[in-house]
Amino acid sequence: MNGASFTLFVARAQSSAFPFRDACYSPRVSNRKLYSSWRNLLPILLASAAVGEMAGAVPYPGQRVQPSAQQFEELPLVRSKQNHLLVQAYINDKPAWLCVDSGAPISAIDLHRRSHFRLTETSADSQLPTRLRINGAFDNVAIARSLQLGGLNLVDEPVVVVDLEGSSRAASLMHEPAIDGILGADILFPTKAVLDCERQVLILQMDNEAGGRAPGVNFRGFHGLPMHLSESFNLYVDGSINGTPARLMVDTGAFATILHHAFVRQMHIPTRTTQINSAAVNLKQRGVRVAKIRRISLGKINIVGEDVGVIDLEGLIHNGLLQSSPPVVGLLGAETLREHHGIIDFGTRTLYLKK
Numbered sequence: 001m002n003g004a005s006f007t008l009f010v011a012r013a014q015s016s017a018f019p020f021r022d023a024c025y026s027p028r029v030s031n032r033k034l035y036s037s038w039r040n041l042l043p044i045l046l047a048s049a050a051v052g053e054m055a056g057a058v059p060y061p062g063q064r065v066q067p068s069a070q071q072f073e074e075l076p077l078v079r080s081k082q083n084h085l086l087v088q089a090y091i092n093d094k095p096a097w098l099c100v101d102s103g104a105p106i107s108a109i110d111l112h113r114r115s116h117f118r119l120t121e122t123s124a125d126s127q128l129p130t131r132l133r134i135n136g137a138f139d140n141v142a143i144a145r146s147l148q149l150g151g152l153n154l155v156d157e158p159v160v161v162v163d164l165e166g167s168s169r170a171a172s173l174m175h176e177p178a179i180d181g182i183l184g185a186d187i188l189f190p191t192k193a194v195l196d197c198e199r200q201v202l203i204l205q206m207d208n209e210a211g212g213r214a215p216g217v218n219f220r221g222f223h224g225l226p227m228h229l230s231e232s233f234n235l236y237v238d239g240s241i242n243g244t245p246a247r248l249m250v251d252t253g254a255f256a257t258i259l260h261h262a263f264v265r266q267m268h269i270p271t272r273t274t275q276i277n278s279a280a281v282n283l284k285q286r287g288v289r290v291a292k293i294r295r296i297s298l299g300k301i302n303i304v305g306e307d308v309g310v311i312d313l314e315g316l317i318h319n320g321l322l323q324s325s326p327p328v329v330g331l332l333g334a335e336t337l338r339e340h341h342g343i344i345d346f347g348t349r350t351l352y353l354k355k
Contacts, residue, residue: 070206072214073150077200081174082167083255083334085195087183087202090148091117096180100195100202102344103251103331104184105233106132107157108281109142110164113180119144119161132160135281135315139163152204154187162281182253185233185346192347197252197337205347217343222352223300229349231319236328237351239298242267245326248298249317250344250351254333257296257306260313260322263329264291271310278311286311298332301340301353309333 077085077100084099091109094117098107109117119142122128131138140161147157159181168178188195194203194214203214227235227250235250241259244267248257255278264271271289278288289310296303313322313330321328336342343352 070151073152073204073206074214074216075150075202075204077202079200079338080171080179081176082170083338084179085197085200085202085252085334086179087149089183090146091144091180092119092146094118097177098181098183099179099253100188101182101184101251101253102188102195102235102346103249103253104182106134106160106186107147107182107184108139108160108162108164109144109181110168110179111139111161112163112165112168114142114161117144117180119159122158128158134160134162139281149183149187149204152191152206158186164281166285188346189233193344194346195252195344197334197343198341219343219352222341222343222354225299225351225353227344227349227351230321235344235349235351237298237332238326239296241296241329242269242294243297246329247321247324247326248330248332249328250337251331252334252337252344254331256309256335257331257333258288258309258311258313259291259293259330260317261289261310262312262322263327264310269293276309278309280316296336298351298353301355303336303340306336 075087077087080086084101086097087100089096089098096113096117109119122130122141122143129141131140141158142161144157144159145155147154147159162182164179164181171178187193191204191206193205194217196203196217203217205214225237227237228247229235236247237250238245238247240246241263246263269291271291274288274290276288277285290307291310293306293308294304296306296308308330317328337344341352341354345352
């Protein structure tokens with residue numbers, strides 16, 4: 001699967017260049033409801049990433065829909081010390097913490113938790129691939145009989161099983177529980193999710209055929225930016241770095257805004273070392289440098305004097321996007337989205353920011 005960030009996590013002690021904060025969360029009991037017509041997106045995602053041949057976008061079998069009286073559901077999120085937004089889910093009736101990752105096309109579960117959640121293999125007649133290629137390596141596909149998010153219950157949900165050991169190790173260093181998996185675009189798009197990064201809430205639409213906008217979201221004072229959707233179901237916004245046109249992937253899985261080291265070097269922007277390493281799914285740890293950017297412009301929003309991370313993004317951004325026109329030069333990460341009250345509307349593909 002190309003163009004997938006799949007959660008860029010901090011792998012060493014935090015640095016003052018990237019502030020983090022703690023959060024509290026009260027578990028809640030969710031109701032069981034069925035929701036499955038969203039699956040018309042999934043075959044497209046899987047077909048574009050499948051290893052071997054697939055006969056195109058084949059509808060997933062066994063779809064079931066149970067009407068819900070509740071049109072929207074607002075789920076509270078917790079911000080981890082790695083600056084990830086986490087939502088509590090139930091996988092086969094077992095509680096799980098999932099990182100809400102706008103940069104991940106497919107939802108994933110840590111391979112070390114596969115047995116705990118009793119995930120099953122894909123069946124021979126399911127027409128789903130058994131493996132996907134993610135960031136250059138192969139990972140197995142499994143099925144969760146039930147994946148609950150509040151009152152939303154996804155039945156026979158395909159997930160990719162990935163190694164999140166690096167994230168778990170970082171969580172241990174920061175004395176917090178490890179995440180169990182990743183909530184990706186295959187769920188966020190069909191539910192027309194609205195992710196409020198500053199208020200720390202995730203609003204899901206329970207009936208994807210219903211109209212209307214998510215309640216309780218106030219866009220007054222915000223500037224809306226259209227997001228471009230790539231073939232790999234990643235979201236990008238147009239902007240500029242020190243006046244040079246560029247695109248950034250909207251990536252809540254990245255702990256902070258990150259720029260590609262080759263672009264920073266080309267722009268003759270000085271960097272300094274840190275004690276931070278970072279990694280992503282199927283990629284080795286990389287040292288993070290820091291650069292102070294004079295101005296990041298995103299529409300009418302100008303971010304002045306921002307400290308950003310600098311790493312090699314080869315292996316995370318594919319399909320020639322690093323060399324495209326304008327080039328994708330980095331990841332618009334969790335810290336910048338929080339500071340500018342970012343709201344990601346997956347239904348309208350709009351990013352809202354405030355000065």
